[in-house]
Amino acid sequence: MWTDLGLNLDNHDALLENLGGAYQSIFMSQEHRPEGMGYFDFVMSEAHGLRIQELRDEQEAGRKIIGSFCVFVPEELVLAAGCTSVGLCAGADFAQEEVEKVLPRNTCSLIKSFFGFKLGKVCPYMEVSDLIVGENTCDGKKKSFEIFSQMVPNFFQMDLPQNKAPMARKLLKHEYEAFIAKLEEMTGKRIGLEDLKQGISTVNAKRNALARLSKLRMANPSPISGLDALLINQIAFLDNPVRFTEKVNVLCDELELLVKENKGVKVENAPRVVISGCPMAIPNWKVPAVIEATGAVIVGEESCIGERGQRNTTDASADTIDGLIDAVVDRYFKIDCAVFTPNQERVEHIKEMAKNTNADGVIHYGLQFCQPYIMESFSVEKTLEKDGVSVLRLETDYSQEDMGQLSTRVEAFVEIIK
């Protein structure tokens, strides 16, 4: 299968070896993990195995696979068109020498990583995709997509607004309509009202399950580690959405019992942290692992792989296609990514999350060279501290070189907030 997909077998083996080692030491060494995590461990063990086979089987049955890099690409529309959505963001350095031949060194790790996965031919999700959608968000992504689009045969560019003005909403609707047209052209089938309703309902159910999980983390002690909760949010971009929702709900049933029995993954009153900032794609577990190694527990992620990406459902009550598209636009227009300006809602959301989760502090996670999030981190820190919420601003990349320094800073922060 890997040869068929055009993967480089040696590179792919090397990646899996590293990934497997990291997974064992970070996830499997945790104590008091809920039994329901067994499913997510299984998904991870088959992320480069059975899941790819499943996607290829779907393709054989006529479904198209749509890969994307941003939570602004609506899964509702992809499902309505009878296609399957997969996330392509990557969380590890790969083939960096090759990458720096086509991108400047001062590009964020997330962008460099998916270029590395493409150049090193190690990502089966990228290779299995019938269409890859890139979005005009930060300058790094939009300019790098000009290069990336030449490296793949099947690229679709989506423009995105940069502010929340009425004209910006019109642009978003226009782009979603263009995306629908592209999907319909690929599948040769018009999206009907019921298709769109079904797509919305499937994605709403997934978001409701994730919201249920978020709520359970508000308990003290938290019934699940931040690492496991992050993993679930990461898997949300890869797994079959209906099966995923069912398994998250099964896990939540178990967590509800643990909360009732006052059982937690860490001791009661362990320092509670909200992590906020850039998305963390698989296998980027570095900072959460450092935080939880101090004995603190992460109780929420204000991130696109977390709360920012999953909050708010789509209203499915309209009885025309145009009405439903409007509802999709309304839901996505609320996403408070740092590429928007002004972006005051994001700070308000972080404050709200810190309050709801009873967090003792917020750790702002900025990927080096990510101007939108790093620039915004200054006002986030100022506003939260004015409200009495302690903030630690971290700037890092995907390398392991700063682990010592990160640990020292996080330990000192946790000492202060506990």
Ligand code: BJ8
């Ligand atoms: S909606 S956060 S998924 S764009 S880390 S590439 S911003 S320089 S990922 Fe994102 Fe969509 Fe926004 Fe969410 Fe640029 Fe920053 Fe790199 Fe980033």
